[in-house]
Amino acid sequence: MSLIVKPFAPSRLTLGLQALVSRLPSTHPQYLKLQKELKNKEAGDFGELYIMKELQKYQQLSDCHILHNVILPTVLPMQIDILIITPSGIIILEIKNIRGTVHFKKEPRQLIRITETGEVRAFTNPEIQLEQYILAMKDFLDAHDITMPIYGAIVFPFNNVDIYREGGELPILMGKELPMYIHKLIAQKLDIATDDLAHIILSQMRQMHPFPLCKFYKIEPSVLQRGVTCENCGQLRMQKLKATWFCQKCEHKCKEAHMSALRDFYMLVGDSMTNRECRDFLKIESPHVTKRVLQKLYLTSSGIGKHTKYNLSSLNGNR
Ligand SMILES: [Zn+2]
Structure with a gap:
């Protein structure tokens, strides 16, 4: 071998x-x-x-x-x-x-x-x-x-x-x-x-750095469809419930569904995000729930209060 x-x-x-x-x-x-x-x-x-x-x-x-x-x-x-x-x-x-x-x-x-x-x-x-x-x-x-x-x-x-x-x-x-x-x-x-x-x-060894792709292809990030993708049916229809994510289309449940959406944000939009950007991209209503989601990832951050920026580089686009 x-x-x-x-x-x-x-x-x-x-x-x-x-x-x-x-x-x-x-x-x-x-x-x-x-x-x-x-x-x-x-x-x-x-x-x-x-x-x-x-x-x-x-x-x-x-x-x-x-x-x-x-x-x-x-x-x-x-x-x-x-x-x-x-x-x-x-x-x-x-x-x-x-x-x-x-x-x-x-x-x-x-x-x-x-x-x-x-x-x-x-x-x-x-x-x-x-x-x-x-x-x-x-x-x-x-x-x-x-x-x-x-x-x-x-x-x-x-x-x-x-x-x-x-x-x-x-x-x-x-x-x-x-x-x-x-x-x-x-x-x-x-x-x-x-x-x-x-x-x-x-x-x-070096890595290729094409991210964020919106910049690379000159696409306005605001045109991107928001939401969390369902790994089962592929639709952007996952809804945040208390303990998990729930697909409004096929009823699939997944606790970690937000991870792929955060990687998407990293690859497409930028290497850091605020609570507001996260809420908007993942379609979560509550800032408190969003804060818990982000804090659980132990990301490095800078700034304070609502200006806190969470660094997504550790997600790195790898699946
Ligand atoms: Zn689904």
């Missing part, structure tokens, strides 16, 4: 977009665009999760470290989907879960996707991204006095795509080709110690 030192987690942008699309009225001018963006992000995450699961099955990776979603402080921006540290070198995988027909165009370098319905869309050519990540990784290794080969490949996880390519250097692989590709690289035995590098990378 290989060592998954950083397991798959949905990207923060996906989690934020899920919250945004669920709270944005469908009549909002940006709604359809964001819904599409969310679908693309979810498909991307799904492809990365699939490849992470496949990699775990490979016997040949038994003494390797596998990391999902790697962002390091480097001269050029870096966001690696999957990083494999092997005794023969580093492998950077750029995962593209895109359906339809795709053309890797040469001049200018673009990725053009045509869907089954004939819709045409241009994407950043993943080869440009991958070249940049390889360069950034080389720079990172240099800064830590580490020399080892760095390989990179673009991977289409599923056979749901027709790929056409004009030139280009870096390998483009289907998911099923990965075992052979990795096998060939690892066969060149270099016996590089991998534990130290895995440790350095983990200690330098």
Whole structure:
């Protein structure tokens, strides 16, 4: 079994977009665009999760470290989907879960996707991204006095795509080709110690900071639908009762229902909230009940009285 030192987690942008699309009225001018963006992000995450699961099955990776979603402080921006540290070198995988027909165009370098319905869309050519990540990784290794080969490949996880390519250097692989590709690289035995590098990378890891998304997408927070989402039926219909939350639609009860609403606020609106903002967003009538809800979370706060601002950063958008 290989060592998954950083397991798959949905990207923060996906989690934020899920919250945004669920709270944005469908009549909002940006709604359809964001819904599409969310679908693309979810498909991307799904492809990365699939490849992470496949990699775990490979016997040949038994003494390797596998990391999902790697962002390091480097001269050029870096966001690696999957990083494999092997005794023969580093492998950077750029995962593209895109359906339809795709053309890797040469001049200018673009990725053009045509869907089954004939819709045409241009994407950043993943080869440009991958070249940049390889360069950034080389720079990172240099800064830590580490020399080892760095390989990179673009991977289409599923056979749901027709790929056409004009030139280009870096390998483009289907998911099923990965075992052979990795096998060939690892066969060149270099016996590089991998534990130290895995440790350095983990200690330098950064996170993406897209929040608050209302600011990111220039959406007025007041247009968002208020309320607490029911985990059972998905409606914003949870009502605060004395000891629990109660869904007015499906009668589901949940004591912790407010947690996801507070995370939504953190991801969409801001990293701190007052009692009034909390009452408004969670649709609780009583300031006293709201105060109890907030105090139970042991959040750090600043200010006094009604100006008290509760810091939501510890909620962090993770579920
Ligand atoms: Zn419900």
